Amino acid sequence: MKRNRIARILKFAPLALVGVAVFGFLFGFVVMSLWNWLMPLLFSLPPITFWQAIGLLFLSRILLGSFRGGSRSYWRHRMRERWEEMAPEERERFREAMRRRWGACGEETPEAKS
Numbered sequence: 358m359k360r361n362r363i364a365r366i367l368k369f370a371p372l373a374l375v376g377v378a379v380f381g382f383l384f385g386f387v388v389m390s391l392w393n394w395l396m397p398l399l400f401s402l403p404p405i406t407f408w409q410a411i412g413l414l415f416l417s418r419i420l421l422g423s424f425r426g427g428s429r430s431y432w433r434h435r436m437r438e439r440w441e442e443m444a445p446e447e448r449e450r451f452r453e454a455m456r457r458r459w460g461a462c463g464e465e466t467p468e469a470k471s
Contacts, residue, residue, distance in 0.1 A: 369417065381411065381414075384414060385410045385411040385414060386407065386410070387408070388410040388411075388413060388414055389405060389407050389409075389410035392404070392410060392413075423429055458470050
């Protein structure tokens with residue numbers, strides 16, 4: 358059973374590498390094209406090369422996190438767990454605090470009414 362799993366992984370690995378390379382190439386080309394189309398005209402910045410575009414992609418990944426927003430799903434899951442653990446009174450206090458701080462959707466805040 359374990360040998361069969363290793364064989365499947367070895368068959369899939371080259372295909373995955375090719376997929377990542379093609380995706381990276383296309384994504385890098387799109388970033389380079391958009392940069393060279395917009396940035397020199399809008400901000401007088403110099404055009405970039407393909408490898409600089411790939412570098413920008415990695416830098417944005419480091420600074421902003423995943424392209425898929427994986428960290429957001431973690432916090433959404435965490436907040437859902439906390440919400441489910443709250444008693445109904447705690448939920449209502451939380452809602453009221455959010456309304457006081459941010460205002461309710463479609464309602465005017467007390468400051469706006471005066």
